[in-house]
Every structure is written in C-alpha cells, then in structure tokens.
Amino acid sequence: MIQADSGRFELGQIPVVDRTNFTEGLITAPVTNEQDSSKTFAYIIRLHNEKEPKGFEDAKGSVINDYQVFLEEQWVTELKKQYPIKVNRKVFKSLPLKS
Numbered sequence: 037m038i039q040a041d042s043g044r045f046e047l048g049q050i051p052v053v054d055r056t057n058f059t060e061g062l063i064t065a066p067v068t069n070e071q072d073s074s075k076t077f078a079y080i081i082r083l084h085n086e087k088e089p090k091g092f093e094d095a096k097g098s099v100i101n102d103y104q105v106f107l108e109e110q111w112v113t114e115l116k117k118q119y120p121i122k123v124n125r126k127v128f129k130s131l132p133l134k135s
Contacts, residue, residue, distance in 0.1 A: 044094050050078045
C-alpha cells in the first residue's frame with residue numbers, strides 16, 4: 037500500500053536518518069518504522085527560506101500538539117505531587133538484571 041501526504045513542514049518534522057542538506061528536488065533516504073516496517077521518505081518540492089507567519093491551517097496542527105504537550109506536562113506534575121514515587125530498595129535489589 038502506498039500513501040501520500042503533502043503540506044508545508046518545518047525541516048525538523050521531516051523524517052530523515054541523518055540531518056540532510058535540504059535542497060529543492062531532494063528525495064530523502066527512506067526511514068523504517070520499527071512497529072510496522074513501513075518506510076517513509078520526503079520529496080522536497082520547495083524551500084521557504086524567508087521567515088513568514090504561518091496561516092491558520094499551517095499552524096493549527098503545531099498549536100494543538102504544543103497545547104497537548106503542555107496539558108500532559110501539567111497532568112504528570114499533578115500526578116507526581118499526588119502519588120510520590122517510593123522505591124522499596126530491598127525489592128529493587130532483588131530484581132534480576134537484564135543484560
């Protein structure tokens with residue numbers, strides 16, 4: 037099955053094995069998803085080097101993601117306050133080491 041998606045992405049969002057010198061027309065090396073062995077690559081059509089404000093549709097996904105990360109961090113902080121971590125050293129030391 038082949039699936040395609042297009043959009044405007046930050047360079048850091050593009051899946052690559054190693055950081056690449058991005059140029060127009062570049063096809064990145066495929067990156068394998070370990071969970072399902074699918075492969076992902078990107079075809080760089082155009083680079084936007086000038087900084088410009090993003091439109092709502094371009095920014096919406098990033099804003100939602102940032103807000104979800106913020107909420108999760110707050111939730112984890114509250115959980116740590118409510119349920120502090122306590123390690124039973126005797127039991128911990130009795131656990132077999134994984135090599």
